[in-house]
Amino acid sequence: MPKVAYGLFEYFSTVGLPTVLIFVAGLLLSLWILSSRNPRVKWPPGPLCFPVVGCLPQLIISGRRRQPTDLLPWYDTYGDIMHVKFGEQHVIMLGTYELIQEAFVKNAATVSARPTWIYFLRQTVGKGGAGVIFKSGHEWKELRRFTLSSLRDLGLGRKSLQERIQDEARYLVQNIEDENGKAFSPSDRIGKAASNIISLIVFGARHDFNDTPELLPVLEEALKSGEGIQFFTNLARFLMPMEKIMSLVDRLYSLIRQEVDRHRQSFDPTDIRDFIDLFIKVTQEEQDPEIYTEWNVFRIIVDLYLAGTDTTATTLRWSLVHMVNHPDVQKRVQQEIDQVIGQGRVAKMEDKARMPFTEATILEVFRLSTVVPMGAPHATSETTNLAGYTIPKGTIIMGDLYPVLHDKNNFEDPYKLKPERWLDDDGKVIKSDKMIPFSMGPRICLGKGHAEMESFIFFTTLLQNFTFKVPEGEKPPDGVEGLNTISFTPYPYDVCAVRR
Numbered sequence: 001m002p003k004v005a006y007g008l009f010e011y012f013s014t015v016g017l018p019t020v021l022i023f024v025a026g027l028l029l030s031l032w033i034l035s036s037r038n039p040r041v042k043w044p045p046g047p048l049c050f051p052v053v054g055c056l057p058q059l060i061i062s063g064r065r066r067q068p069t070d071l072l073p074w075y076d077t078y079g080d081i082m083h084v085k086f087g088e089q090h091v092i093m094l095g096t097y098e099l100i101q102e103a104f105v106k107n108a109a110t111v112s113a114r115p116t117w118i119y120f121l122r123q124t125v126g127k128g129g130a131g132v133i134f135k136s137g138h139e140w141k142e143l144r145r146f147t148l149s150s151l152r153d154l155g156l157g158r159k160s161l162q163e164r165i166q167d168e169a170r171y172l173v174q175n176i177e178d179e180n181g182k183a184f185s186p187s188d189r190i191g192k193a194a195s196n197i198i199s200l201i202v203f204g205a206r207h208d209f210n211d212t213p214e215l216l217p218v219l220e221e222a223l224k225s226g227e228g229i230q231f232f233t234n235l236a237r238f239l240m241p242m243e244k245i246m247s248l249v250d251r252l253y254s255l256i257r258q259e260v261d262r263h264r265q266s267f268d269p270t271d272i273r274d275f276i277d278l279f280i281k282v283t284q285e286e287q288d289p290e291i292y293t294e295w296n297v298f299r300i301i302v303d304l305y306l307a308g309t310d311t312t313a314t315t316l317r318w319s320l321v322h323m324v325n326h327p328d329v330q331k332r333v334q335q336e337i338d339q340v341i342g343q344g345r346v347a348k349m350e351d352k353a354r355m356p357f358t359e360a361t362i363l364e365v366f367r368l369s370t371v372v373p374m375g376a377p378h379a380t381s382e383t384t385n386l387a388g389y390t391i392p393k394g395t396i397i398m399g400d401l402y403p404v405l406h407d408k409n410n411f412e413d414p415y416k417l418k419p420e421r422w423l424d425d426d427g428k429v430i431k432s433d434k435m436i437p438f439s440m441g442p443r444i445c446l447g448k449g450h451a452e453m454e455s456f457i458f459f460t461t462l463l464q465n466f467t468f469k470v471p472e473g474e475k476p477p478d479g480v481e482g483l484n485t486i487s488f489t490p491y492p493y494d495v496c497a498v499r500r
């Protein structure tokens with residue numbers, strides 16, 4: 001042991017516990033003062049951060065309701081760009097469209113990394129990151145390009161993505177029909193329908209509504225196990241049920257590995273059926289082996305399943321909440337469906353251009369019920385100047401989407417469902433820059449087009465076939481508050497689906 005450390009050890013063994021605690025507290029306080037006085041760093045204003053825990057105590061107190069609105073008063077107090085500390089981790093929160101654009105678009109070169117050093121990601125994907133969601137730098141760019149082009153090519157295969165979504169929408173209608181207009185909870189079957197679309201692309205197979213695909217409950221439980229912000233700090237190991245989460249992650253990985261093994265038995269390099277076949281092909285070909293490692297391509301499979309299932313399902317769950325609360329809107333959408341599609345066929349994307357009210361209603365659901373309210377964490381790969389503040393390398397940057405989509409300066413009466421806000425005087429759909437539920441810049445959601453197609457076809461097919469109502473004697477479901485974990489989901493609710 002070095003001499004100084006030995007001397008300190010000798011000294012502390014002779015004094016009492018209170019002296020040791022005072023010494024440790026003094027040391028932490030000095031470190032904290034030194035770190036917050038770094039002249040090269042200029043943090044934006046933010047709440048008081050304590051040593052070790054940062055502003056977690058205030059966050060836990062103000063976030064007791066666990067709503068995406070919890071942090072809004074902080075922006076009023078500290079400003080639209082805010083510095084907070086989750087435990088030891090410095091985080092910059094951006095609460096306006098202009099600031100998110102400055103960070104994610106103008107400074108994309110240095111604000112597009114992911115914070116893979118944080119405890120939770122080190123445990124699940126490794127310090128260097130993997131796949132597409134959790135990779136940074138030129139490897140991320142290459143893997144993102146590969147994922148996008150593969151999804152496009154797979155969609156051009158045997159059956160187009162649109163046909164698969166149309167089939168699944170028909171199955172969903174048949175399944176709901178079995179309820180014969182009685183009250184039921186739509187949540188699970190919507191989850192199964194959305195999971196089937198990703199499963200077809202990734203695994204080449206769907207599940208019947210009566211079986212539960214093994215992956216789905218694992219995914220749903222994993223998503224519910226943590227609150228967004230706790231993931232960012234090394235204290236996650238004490239604040240979150242890490243053992244349970246890790247066992248769910250292991251289960252998820254092992255179920256996907258089983259699928260890979262099953263695919264290897266019938267693999268034919270000239271007939272690529274789905275993403276797993278592509279994984280086998282790419283890893284066998286050994287092109288660019290530094291980037292196309294088994295781990296990276298395996299994690300892309302996990303990413304697509306993780307990012308593409310719950311998000312689209314939850315958007316559809318919110319759509320039904322809003323339809324039962326707004327029968328007038330539901331009726332106008334149905335009138336448009338009857339005019340443009342009728343009852344004889346299922347919706348296709350070409351119909352959208354002739355269905356402005358339906359498009360406006362879907363846009364309004366995306367906006368009002370922001371399913372990924374805080375977006376995903378970005379990180380600075382170099383020192384970056386944002387709004388006049390000098391932000392050091394290794395800082396987490398959160399583009400907070402919820403305040404942008406609920407700012408009364410961007411959208412009047414932001415907590416009300418008003419599809420008309422998206423229509424001009426000629427009844428045409430208005431585009432708005434401020435509409436960023438998929439984030440923006442080079443990290444923008446990779447599945448945006450896919451999610452828009454799924455939302456349009458599922459929503460239209462359901463309303464073509466049913467009128468959704470609140471069951472007799474029940475309270476209407478909450479259209480503003482919900483369960484906010486990683487995604488923002490409505491509280492459990494029942495509806496009646498009356499055949500049209």
Ligand code: HEM
Pocket residue numbers: 132133134144303304307308309311312315371372375376377378399437438439440442443444445446447448450451
């Ligand atoms: C309503 C549906 C969806 C919403 C609201 C949504 C939203 C988002 C958001 C906010 C991000 C973070 C972007 C950022 O880091 O700034 C994201 C990333 C991502 N999404 Fe989506 N998403 C949806 C559906 C999907 C679907 C269906 C897929 C897959 C087919 C998908 C795949 C991804 C991937 C792979 C990323 C990471 C992109 C990257 O890091 O380069 N998402 N999404």
